[in-house]
Amino acid sequence: MRFDIITVLPGLLESPFAHSILQRAQKKELVEIYVHNLRDYADNKHKSVDDYPYGGGSGMVMQIEPFAACIEKLQGERIYDEVIYMTPDGETLNQDIANTLSSTENIIILCGHYKGIDQRIRDVFVTKEISVGDYVLSGGELPAAILVDAIARLIPGVLSDETSALSDSFQDGLLDAPIYTRPAEWRGHKVPDVLLSGHEAKIAAWRDEQQLKRTQERRPDLLKD
Template sequence: MRIDIITVVPELLVSPFGHSMMKRAKDRGLLEIHTHNLRDHTPYKQGQVDDYQFGGGAGMVMMPEPLAILLDKLMAERTYEEVIYMTPDGPLFDQRTANMLSLRENMIIICGHYKGIDERIRQHYVTREISIGDYVLSGGELAAAVVVDAVGRLLPGVLNDETSALFDSFQDGLLAPPVYTRPANFRGWEVPEVLLCGDPKKIDDWRYEQSVKRTKERRPGMTE
């Protein structure tokens, strides 16, 4: 998988992709992440990429020309299945979307800033808009990092235990059950006996029951 990220603050994306699973994915040749500084592709002096919005109002808008120049350049080099714009007014990101995106080969992610990007770019280039929550960030970089991490960890070979992702919360429409590790008795707090019984069916049944219970308690809307 190759992901190209368009940003005006590429430095924000160095750390999220330089450690842990994303570093492993890159080192194994399973994931390519390329960041592009939009200021390097603007025809305007001093790296200008934003301007006042028509009609007045507070806040600057990312101009269409720098984005179009860079998008055209990238799209001339390869076919992209998705051009994603990170925006708080997009559909909420969820596990189903992460699963779907993990099947793509090439994607572009546009990180918004200021009041957002010119609407014409959204209309003519963007194929999918994504929000990671009903709140506003300073820019789309951290949101893009969330999406890349959620998608990248699903690529075959990234996780050491390839079945692990199948049992994450939300994969089956339920939250994950409680998990325990050694010691079995910690400060008098004991691990449920069923997890120590050695019977896979009983353990699976218990975990499913706990998932249903936890989902009803914490995310009741998921079970409606």
């Protein structure tokens, strides 16, 4: 799977993709991540990519031409399944969205900055708009890294244990059950006996019960669905 990320601050994305699971996924050639510097597509000597908003108001707006030039260059080289804009007013990212996008092959991700991007880029090029929560960050780079991570870990072969992603929170609409490892007792706190029993059916039933209990306590809104 290939991700092309367009940003005015490519340095912000160096670390998230250079470690752990995403690094291994790239070494295995299961995932390709390319970060494009938007300033490379600016047509002025100062390489500026923003201007004042029409109608007045605070902040600066990212211009059409650099984004259009970069997107059209990429689209001239391959077919993209989605052009995604990371924005607070987009659809809130959830596991269902990540699952769906993990079955695609090529995705462009646009990272806004300043006050945002010219609406015409959204109207003409963007096929999906995604938010990582009801809050505002300084730019779309960190949300883009979150999106890539959420999608890439679902690609077969990325995780050493492919069944691990299937048991994550939200995969079945519930939060995950509590998890434990050795030692069996620590400062008077013991691992539940059922997990030490070796009885697979009882363990599965306990986990189902705990998933439902935890979801009822922490995210009852999930049960409405």
